[in-house]
Amino acid sequence: MKQSLAYANDRSVYNALNQNKITGRTIQELFIRKGIICSSDTDREELATYFSRLTHDFIDHKLIADSIGIIPRREKITSTEITDSNKTSLSYDNIKFKLKDLEKYLNENGCTAIYKPLAKEQELDITYTEIDYSKSDFQQMTTRHGKITINIEDNTAHIRSTQTKFINKIKEDLVSSIISLDEENLKRNVITLNDINDPNLRTKFILETIKNIQEYELEEITQVGIFKNNSLLEETESEDEREKIIANINDAHLKGNDVHLTSELRHLSDKGFYYVKVIATLKSIKTNLLYTVDIEFKDKENCDLFSYIVKHISEPKYDTATQTLSSYKFPRAPKMLEQIDFMDKLEESAKNALESL
Template sequence: MGLLIMRSLHSVTDKALDDVLNQSEITLNELRELFLARGILISKETPRKDLARNFSKFSHDYYDHQKIASYIGSNNRREKLTAKVIATKLEVDEIILAAEKLKADIESRNDLCQISTIDGKVRLNVSYLSTNYGKSDFKQVITKTALIEVEPSEKGFLLRRPENEQTQEYEDVFLASLEHIVASRSAEGEKQESLNVKEISLEHINTPKLRTKFFVKLINGLKGYVLDDVTDAYVYHPKPEKIKEQDGNTETGIHIDRASLKGEGVLKSEEISSLYERGFYICKIKWRAKEDLVDPDIYEFEAQFSDQGNFKDFSYLAKGVKKYKGNGQYNKNFVSLSKNEETFFAKLIESAAYSIIMEIEKEKA
């Protein structure tokens, strides 16, 4: 039960509790549940501010805070995914051994981890406490879950995880364990074998045109789907060395390094064309694609390189689907995808991205 150990630096104040209960994000039914859990019935006629003030006077604990945090949606944000290919030849047993070492490391932090295997795929389901003291009291310390998957691929094993600092730490521990396992396979006196890890990156190709080409080919390259439209494009321009060396706020030292364009058809706009001419390249994009079928559903995607200057740390997300109703009509809103659909599109994007990287590298060579 290590996850229940509190690791916050302070407790929530009565005022913070009063403030959060006055937010419209918490419904009156949820307020009623809080009181009912203490054996108290409340009237529909009682003003919210009175209910909040009275509840904040009660003693409250970790479980109360977690329940209230769940009401204000602190755990609902879906994170982008990121992936790497482990190209070194490995056995599933070696993957499991490294996973068990990561599990031990996670549990040493008083977090929870479960390992499961099926058809050569190793999964780690992790529950951990995430802290962000820049947020309001009830969003500073929240329980998050993460699925880390290692599955066989044509190139070796593919490691997929949510894109955030915590799972990056887990990945580092896992890969370090694998590195040690691979090195230990070498006989005494032989050169130690090293772990070969490949990621989706154009760090060594800094041509703006080729970096933009990656995204243009990606949004047009999902097998079985046809580009419908681009809704958001974010472009980046690294700061030139001359400006980096400038001191003071002279006119020649001014440099705009990023811009965003929103709206349908942004890749066809004159604005983005002019940015291309000035050396900008796309670093993040949101787009929609239709199934290559009669009466297709519309899917929404997002992809980016978080390290914009080096064009690395690639992440992606299948955001949702707008269902086709018939007679040329669609549902009004996009809805979330199932876990199986998310995994399907993750593999589709990964496959397309790796192929495009290889193509661009050959073109540059």
């Protein structure tokens, strides 16, 4: 997990200081660290040329990287459940012991992990670094944050985690470690369609999930991601049909108003495409808040790695005379409780949809 970068050369420093993301104040701070005072009226390119020829240390590079680095987006959430048929193997202390062990391991291996005991759940907050060598020197390193939360209820451990490759691996190791407490009675459950090969049923799951979230009404589906797994269709195709195929599309993304009702999407569904992603707008029946949500299967071929996020929320505007709903305010980020309430009901809807297939 410990990662490092090659040392940025003079050209990289020069190019970085000429980017608009680097403010004049930042450039002055860099010079002051060298004991040099520069005027804000001095040409930026001249300053960049001079500074790039100086000796640079870690703090210089970090200051530049933090100024032009990539701002990580909010990640989707995924969930896993561990059920206890023995009703004695899962306890608050057992979970705490496993999370504290994981916290120690991560901190010893280049991450910053903080264990937090909350009112009804336990949380592990993780800060880690990802490196992308395809980007320029000062944009290769991105600091990211992830969370794993565990709540025990009705002899079931509900585990939610940030959906990224790194956090997924950490979560899977944690789940395996918890199950090792009692392998005969502890079972892992996830939302997956890996065993369902019918494209129509895979689409039905997505639609049933988004349409039947308790206390929320579906207003509109604005984007749909579809995928065609050719290996699922080979058994139904004749030799002549396979020989006629010259080119093939297996992945598409459609945008529009009520896109799921369009004839174009129906035509693609008839060709064996199924839903793997939906962005939709739902209205809370209680509050009239408008939720824009994104749900998808990251693993498109197998319909696995089910994840979701509340992208933003719009608050209602009411007519002052009639007190009726007139429009909506500019979207804002969801509050923690709003997101948790929605995710609880979304997960329940997904479980019901899966059971009905």
